[in-house]
Amino acid sequence: MTATLITIPFSHYCEKARWALDRCGVRYEEDGHLPLFHYIANRRARAGRTVPVVRDGDTLLTDSSDIVAWADAKKPGTLLPTGAARAEALALEDDFDRQLGPATRRWAYFHLLPRTDLDHIITRGAPRWEQIALKLTRPIAVAALKRGLKIDRAGADRSRAKIDETYARVADILSDGRRYLTGDRFTIADLTFASLSSPILVPREHPFGLPMPDEFSPEARDRIEAWRATPAGAFGLRIYADHRTP
Structure with missing residues (x-):
């Protein structure tokens, strides 16, 4: 099945x-x-x-x-290692789920929701009737999302600070020269960090086809490029390039 x-x-x-x-x-x-x-x-x-x-x-x-x-x-061991590395990987996964994920989502939504010219990207992969319905109800749908996820300038600024904090911690973990967050192999910690960073790193390897940096506003584009240039951002992009195959 x-x-x-x-x-x-x-x-x-x-x-x-x-x-x-x-x-x-x-x-x-x-x-x-x-x-x-x-x-x-x-x-x-x-x-x-x-x-x-x-x-x-x-x-x-x-x-x-x-x-x-x-x-x-x-397929045991593909993403979850054994021993002490398992606990470390699961702790990082949970931290990224709670801290990084909500922050990157709110920041990206703040910059993308006003952009009706990017709706063709947001609606990709959805049923045709939903795409039509969104066009007819977009102001209502956007208002509901903004209210539910607290998407406004203050929220976006708080999210940016949370992202910067997480990226600094990841850079510190990687500062000893390791290739992956828990040592020498790819785990759920790396996958979670990269996937939950995808709204702000917009990797080319993402299977959905996210908007590229030059499609964002100048303000958002500059911030994306700055995140990409950090050790954590470069790590997230490498994880996509090396491990996100169709």
């Missing part, structure tokens, strides 16, 4: 789950939807309000970290 992965295609938490499934060789079909419209698919799957969701027979997974663990169990 082929699993179903319910997503908002451009969501970085969905990219985390998608990447883990790909890395572990799990067969799945992606069921992509636009924000808010995904509630319908979730209800059919008897899931909650968030994505990603994996449905595989009687198995229902509604959290990206649970999806990672489930995928790794099918």
Whole structure:
């Protein structure tokens, strides 16, 4: 049986789950939807309000970290190391999920939601009827997202500070010359950092096809280029280049 992965295609938490499934060789079909419209698919799957969701027979997974663990169990050791490195990798995954992910999402939404000229990117992979519905209801949908995720200038500035703080900590971890966050091999810690950084690093290898830096406003473009130039940003881009294969 082929699993179903319910997503908002451009969501970085969905990219985390998608990447883990790909890395572990799990067969799945992606069921992509636009924000808010995904509630319908979730209800059919008897899931909650968030994505990603994996449905595989009687198995229902509604959290990206649970999806990672489930995928790794099918090919043990692919993403979750053993021994002390396992605890370290899981701690970093949890930290990035709680701190980095919300910050990069809010910052990116703040700069992208006003840009109707980029809707063709945001709507990619969603059903045609949802794309049409978004055009008709865009102001309402955008207002709901801004309210729900506290997307405003103050929130974007707080998120930028949170990103800078996380990137400084990652740079400190990497300062001893290691190639990966927990040592000498690729783990869920590296995958989580790279995927949750994707909204602000916009790597070319991202399977969804994110907007490139020159498509952002000058203010946002300068900040993206600055993040890309940091040790942590360069690390995230390398992880995509080296490990994100179709």
